[in-house]
Amino acid sequence: MIIVDDVYKRYQTDHGPGKWVLQGVSFTIPPKVSVGLVGCNGAGKSTLLRLVGGVDTPNRGSVERCCRVSWPMGFGGGLQGALTGRQNAKFVCRVHGHEDDIPDRLAYIQDFADLGESFDEPVKTYSTGMKSRLQFGLSLAFNFDVYISDEVTAAGDAFFKEKAATAFKSLADHASLIMVSHGVGTLRQFCTAGIWLNEGHAYWFDDISDALKEYKKSQLNHQMDNLIRKQTSKNQEEAALEIEKTKLIQTAFVVLEKGMSGSPEKVCHEEGERIILAAMQIGMELVGVWQLDKLGYQLKPNVTPTLIKYSPPHKKHMDFYELHSQCVKIIENAK
Amino acid sequence: MSNSMKTARTPFSITYSVWKALFLREAVSRLSTGRAAWLWLLLEPLFQIVIMLSIYAVIRMRTVGGINTTLWLMVGLLAFFMFKRTGTQTQNAVNSNKGLFTYRQVKPVDTVLVRATLEGLITILVAAILFGGAVLFGINTLPVDPLSVLEAFFGLWLLGLGFGLMASVAGELIPEVEKIIGFMMTPLYFVSGLIFPITIIPQPYRDWVLLNPVVHGVEAARLGFAPYYHAVSGLSIAYLYGFSLASIFIGLALHVRFATRLISQ
Numbered sequence: 001m002i003i004v005d006d007v008y009k010r011y012q013t014d015h016g017p018g019k020w021v022l023q024g025v026s027f028t029i030p031p032k033v034s035v036g037l038v039g040c041n042g043a044g045k046s047t048l049l050r051l052v053g054g055v056d057t058p059n060r061g062s063v064e065r066c067c068r069v070s071w072p073m074g075f076g077g078g079l080q081g082a083l084t085g086r087q088n089a090k091f092v093c094r095v096h097g098h099e100d101d102i103p104d105r106l107a108y109i110q111d112f113a114d115l116g117e118s119f120d121e122p123v124k125t126y127s128t129g130m131k132s133r134l135q136f137g138l139s140l141a142f143n144f145d146v147y148i149s150d151e152v153t154a155a156g157d158a159f160f161k162e163k164a165a166t167a168f169k170s171l172a173d174h175a176s177l178i179m180v181s182h183g184v185g186t187l188r189q190f191c192t193a194g195i196w197l198n199e200g201h202a203y204w205f206d207d208i209s210d211a212l213k214e215y216k217k218s219q220l221n222h223q224m225d226n227l228i229r230k231q232t233s234k235n236q237e238e239a240a241l242e243i244e245k246t247k248l249i250q251t252a253f254v255v256l257e258k259g260m261s262g263s264p265e266k267v268c269h270e271e272g273e274r275i276i277l278a279a280m281q282i283g284m285e286l287v288g289v290w291q292l293d294k295l296g297y298q299l300k301p302n303v304t305p306t307l308i309k310y311s312p313p314h315k316k317h318m319d320f321y322e323l324h325s326q327c328v329k330i331i332e333n334a335k
Numbered sequence: 336m337s338n339s340m341k342t343a344r345t346p347f348s349i350t351y352s353v354w355k356a357l358f359l360r361e362a363v364s365r366l367s368t369g370r371a372a373w374l375w376l377l378l379e380p381l382f383q384i385v386i387m388l389s390i391y392a393v394i395r396m397r398t399v400g401g402i403n404t405t406l407w408l409m410v411g412l413l414a415f416f417m418f419k420r421t422g423t424q425t426q427n428a429v430n431s432n433k434g435l436f437t438y439r440q441v442k443p444v445d446t447v448l449v450r451a452t453l454e455g456l457i458t459i460l461v462a463a464i465l466f467g468g469a470v471l472f473g474i475n476t477l478p479v480d481p482l483s484v485l486e487a488f489f490g491l492w493l494l495g496l497g498f499g500l501m502a503s504v505a506g507e508l509i510p511e512v513e514k515i516i517g518f519m520m521t522p523l524y525f526v527s528g529l530i531f532p533i534t535i536i537p538q539p540y541r542d543w544v545l546l547n548p549v550v551h552g553v554e555a556a557r558l559g560f561a562p563y564y565h566a567v568s569g570l571s572i573a574y575l576y577g578f579s580l581a582s583i584f585i586g587l588a589l590h591v592r593f594a595t596r597l598i599s600q
Binding site: 011012053054055056057071072074077078080087091092094095096097099 | 344437
C-alpha cells in the first residue's frame with residue numbers, strides 16, 4: 001500500500017522557486033493494484049513517480065510506502081554510460097544487498113534483457129530500446145511489491161513488450177506496477193486503475209479507461225482552444241498556413257467513424273481494424289481528413305490531408321460537433 | 336525509509352553495501368576508462384616532478400633546507416597531490432554520479448566519501464611506486480620516520496576530503512564556485528612551499544602563508560623523510576588536523592542540510 005497525502009512539489013530554478021508541479025496531491029494505492037499515470041507532457045508524472053519511489057522528497061505532505069518499492073525505471077537514469085551492462089547490473093545487485101547471489105541474478109538479467117554480446121559493451125553505446133530492456137530486466141531481478149516504470153516499455157520492440165508483459169503477468173499475484181506511458185495499449189494491458197494528472201492535481205479512477213477518456217477530452221479541448229485562437233487572430237490565409245504547419249503535431253480533432261462517444265480503441269477493435277481519422281478546419285471552409293494510427297500519429301507523416309471543400313452555411317467557425325458530423329459524412333461518402 | 340520488509344536491512348548494512356558497490360564502480364571507471372587510464376595517474380605527478388627537477392638542476396641547487404632537492408621536490412609534490420587529487424575528484428563526485436540517486440539507497444554524501452577513499456588509496460599507491468622508483472635510481476627516498484609521513488599524508492587527505500565535501504555542495508548550489516576554485520588552485524600551488532621553500536619568504540608574510548594548512552602537511556611530510564630537514568618554524572600538524580576536521584564537519588553539515596537539493600534535478 002502506498003499512501004500519498006497532500007503532496008506539494010516544486011523545483012528550484014535559476015530564478016528562485018519554480019511553479020508548483022504538484023499541488024495537494026492525495027491518493028492511496030491499494031496492494032496489488034496496478035496504476036497507470038496519464039497527463040500531458042510536463043504535468044508532473046515523472047515527478048510523482050520520483051516521489052513515490054523515494055528518490056525525491058515533497059516540499060509539503062508525505063509519501064508513505066508500506067511495501068518494497070523499486071526505483072523508478074526511466075530513460076538513462078541509474079545507468080552509467082562508461083560502464084558495461086554487466087558492471088551496471090553488478091552495481092545494482094550490490095546496492096540492494098545481493099552480494100552473495102550476483103551470478104544468479106546476472107544470469108537472469110542477461111537472459112531477460114537478451115542483449116547478447118552488448119551486455120559487455122559500455123552502456124553509452126546502447127540504443128534507447130536496449131537501455132530500457134536492461135533497466136526492465138534489472139528491476140525484475142529483484143522481488144519488489146511495486147515496480148515503478150517511467151516509459152521504459154515504450155522503447156522496446158514488439159517482442160520485448162510481449163516478454164515484459166508475460167514476465168509481469170507471472171508476478172501479478174504478488175506485485176503491482178505504477179507506470180507512465182503514452183501508449184494507450186500498454187496502459188490498458190498492464191494497469192487496472194488510473195491517475196490523471198492535470199494542472200498539479202491528481203484524479204483517481206478505478207478504471208484506467210475512465211482516466212484515459214478524461215485525459216483525451218481535456219487534450220482535445222485544449223487543442224481546440226488553441227486553433228480557434230489562431231484563426232481569430234489572423235487572416236484566413238495565414239491561419240491556413242499556420243494550421244498546415246501544426247498538422248504533424250498530432251491532430252486537431254480526432255474523429256471516429258462512430259463519433260466521440262465510447263473510447264476510440266474499443267470502437268476500432270470491434271470493427272476489426274484500427275482507423276482513426278483526423279480532420280482539420282483550414283481557413284474557414286476546408287476540411288482535411290487523414291488517417292492516424294492507434295496512438296494518434298499520422299500513418300504516413302508527409303501525406304497532405306485530403307482536402308474537401310465544405311462551407312458552413314452560416315459563415316462562422318464550425319463548432320466541434322458540427323465538424324465531426326461533417327467528417328463522418330465525408331468518410332461515409334469516401335467509402 | 337519506511338520499508339517494512341520481511342528481511343529489512345539495517346541502515347548500517349545498507350550504507351555498507353552502497354559504499355562497497357560505489358567503491359568497486361568508481362575504481363573500475365577511474366582505472367579503466369580511456370586508454371591506459373592507470374598510466375596517466377602515474378605520469379601526471381612524475382611529469383611535474385621531472386619539470387621542477389630540471390629547473391632546479393639548471394639553477395644548480397643541490398639541497399633545499401639541508402636535504403636533497405630531489406627528495407624535497409618529490410615529497411612536497413606528492414604530499415600536495417594527496418590534497419589536490421582528493422579535493423578535485425571529490426568535488427565532482429556528486430555531479431558525476433547524479434544518475435545513481437535513482438536508487439534511493441545512494442545518498443550524495445556516499446559518493447563523496449567513497450571517491451575520497453579511492454583517491455587516497457590511489458595516491459598512496461602512486462607515491463609508493465614513485466618513491467620505490469627513485470630508490471632504484473639511487474636517490475635515498477626511504478622515510479626515516481614512516482609514521483609521521485603517514486600522519487602528514489593522512490592529514491592532507493582529510494583536508495582534501497573536507498574541501499571536497501564543502502565544494503561538492505557549494506558547486507551544486509552556486510555553479511560559479513567551481514570557477515573560483517579552478518583559478519584558486521594555481522596560487523595555492525605557489526604558496527604551499529612546493530617549488531620554493533617557505534623559509535625564504537620574509538616576515539610578516541611568512542606567517543600569513545602559514546595560515547594555509549597545506550604548508551603544514553607538506554613540511555611535516557618532509558620532516559618525516561629526513562629529521563634533519565630545516566622545516567619552517569611554526570610548523571604545526573595539529574593546525575592541519577584541526578583545519579581538516581573543521582572543514583569535514585562543515586562539509587557534512589552542508590550535505591545534511593542540502594541533501595534533497597542535491598538529489599533534485
